[in-house]
Amino acid sequence: MQIESPPTELSGHKPEGERRGLIIVNTGDGKGKSTAAFGLALRAHGRGKVVHIFQFMKVPSARFGEHRTFEKLGVPIEGLGDGFSWKSKDLDQSAELARQGWAKAAAMILAGEHFMIVLDEITYPLIYGWVPLQDVLDTLSKRPKEVTVVITGRNCPEEIIAMADTVTEMRQIKHAYEAGVPAQRGIED
DSSP states (O other), X not given: OOOOOOOSSOOSOOOOSOOOOOEEEEESSSSXXXXXXXXXXXXXXXXXXXXXXXXXXXXXXXXXXXXXXXXXXXXXXXXXXXXXXXXXXXXXXXXXXXXXXXXXXXXXXXXXXXXXXXXXXTHHHHHTTSSXXXXXXXXXXXXXXXXXXXXXXXXXXHXXXXXXXXXXXXXXXXXXGGGTOOOOTXXXX
16 A cells, blocks of 8 residues: 555635536446445435435335335335346336336426435346336436436446436445355345
């Protein structure tokens, strides 16, 4: 490790544009995409902002740690799917749930009543062809200017990345699962 001196002056310039809603993307093969989105949702909720979280791959009855916490805080978190594709008993049904979920999320985005809407794991229905990419792009471009949309999932389409204001790629360097350590409650769920 190389020791660095702490900065003593602000680097860069201070932005002078207007505050507005953003499109934020967390993608990549590393862990932390949803976790980072949930952190943004908590931060916004803590400032009194109206937030809604849609989870495209979780079932409506999911009771993971984030569900328990957000319910206690009064932040709506909604499972729209039937689990990951390898758990699905009917992929046509999974696709239909994704389309219905997208219709609900798109309507909420366009209504402009929320400061932040999280579209957790929406990239999967997009890359599986279950939700038309153009519909998502159109909704993002037509959203009211004060609405922030946070998108998570691997392999985010380049068209969304090009439209986004902030994109973070989580890159896996090492993962406990590969060393034979099973998923841990409170870490992965």
